Amino acid sequence: MDISQIISRGINVLLSPRKVFNEVKSEQINMQQIVIYLGIMALPGLIGYIIGYGVVGVPLVFFTYKFSMGYAIGFGVFYYIMSIVGIIVFGYVINFLAPNLKSKQNLMQSMKLVAFSATPALVAGFFNIYPPLALLIFLAALYGLYMLYIGIPIFMETPKDQQIIYLIISIVAYVVIIFVLNWIVSSIMWASVGGYPITSATSWLT
Numbered sequence: 474m475d476i477s478q479i480i481s482r483g484i485n486v487l488l489s490p491r492k493v494f495n496e497v498k499s500e501q502i503n504m505q506q507i508v509i510y511l512g513i514m515a516l517p518g519l520i521g522y523i524i525g526y527g528v529v530g531v532p533l534v535f536f537t538y539k540f541s542m543g544y545a546i547g548f549g550v551f552y553y554i555m556s557i558v559g560i561i562v563f564g565y566v567i568n569f570l571a572p573n574l575k576s577k578q579n580l581m582q583s584m585k586l587v588a589f590s591a592t593p594a595l596v597a598g599f600f601n602i603y604p605p606l607a608l609l610i611f612l613a614a615l616y617g618l619y620m621l622y623i624g625i626p627i628f629m630e631t632p633k634d635q636q637i638i639y640l641i642i643s644i645v646a647y648v649v650i651i652f653v654l655n656w657i658v659s660s661i662m663w664a665s666v667g668g669y670p671i672t673s674a675t676s677w678l679t
Contacts, residue, residue, distance in 0.1 A: 479513050483488040483596065491618045494627045497585055507584045508566075511557045511595070518556065518598020522549035525601040555654050556595070558645075563587045567629070567644045574639045586628040590621040592605045618644065 527545025528536055540548070561584070568583035570576075594664040597613030600606040622640050625631045631639050 475514060477660075479510055482510075483514050483592055486504060486592050487596070490589070494585075494589065494624050498582065498590065498627055502581060502585060504581075504584065505580075508557065511560055511590065511591070514592050514595040515553055515556055515598065517596050518601060519553040519649055521547050521599040521601035525604050529603055555657070556598075559650050559654050560587050560591045563647050563649050564641075566650070567643055568587075570631055570639065570642060570646070571631075572655050574629075574631060574635045574642075576625075576631040577637065579629070582628040585638050586621065586624045591615050593617045593620070600605070656671055 522543075523545050526540045527542045528539065528547070538598065539545070564580070564584040564587040567587060568578055568580045571583070593613040593616045594610060597610045600609045607675040618640070622636065622641065625636050625639050625643075626633070629639070
C-alpha cells in the first residue's frame with residue numbers, strides 16, 4: 474500500500490468507519506503496515522505542533538510565548554513518536570482484555586481497531602497550529618471513541634452485552650497509558666531544559 478492509498482483509506486475511515494472496518498477485518502495487515510499508517514496519519518499533528526509552538530506561539534492572558542524552533546521540532550518529534558507508541562500499547566491492552574469480555578483474542582485485529590479509531594485525533598492534531606484550537610482535537614477524539622465502539626464487535630467479535638463494558642474499560646486503560654506517556658515526556662522536557670524554553674514573549678498590551 475503506497476502513501477496515496479494510505480491517505481485515501483484514512484479519509485474513507487473518517488467518512489464511513491463501519492464500512493471500512495468490515496472491509497479491513499479480512500485483510501492481511503502486518504505490524505509494519507500499522508506503524509506506517511499511524512506514522513502518516515500523525516504527520517499533521519507533528520506539523521501543527523512545530524508551527525503552533527515554534528512559530529505562532531501560545532497566547533496567555535497578557536502575552537504570547539513560543540518555544541525556540543529547535544525545541545519545538547525536538548519535542549514535536551518526541552510527541553509524534555510517543556503518540557504512535559501509545560496507540561500500539563493500547564492495541565496490546567485491547568487484545569489482552571478480549572478473553573475476559575467474551576471476545577476473540579487476535580493481536581492484529583486489535584491493532585487494526587486502535588489504529589483506525591485513532592485516525593480522527595491524529596489528523597486533528599494539525600489544529601495545534603494555533604494552540605487555542607486544541608479543543609477541536611478533543612472533539613475529534615470523541616469521534617474516535619465512537620469509532621472504537623462500533624469497531625469492537627467487528628474486530629474483536631464482542632457480544633452485544635459486553636460492548637459497553639469493553640469500551641469503558643478500554644477508555645480507562647487508554648487514559649492511564651496517556652497519563653504515563655505524558656508524565657515521561659514532561660519529565661524529560663523539564664529535565665533537559667529546566668522548564669519550557671521560551672524564546673520570546675510578546676505582550677498583547679503593546
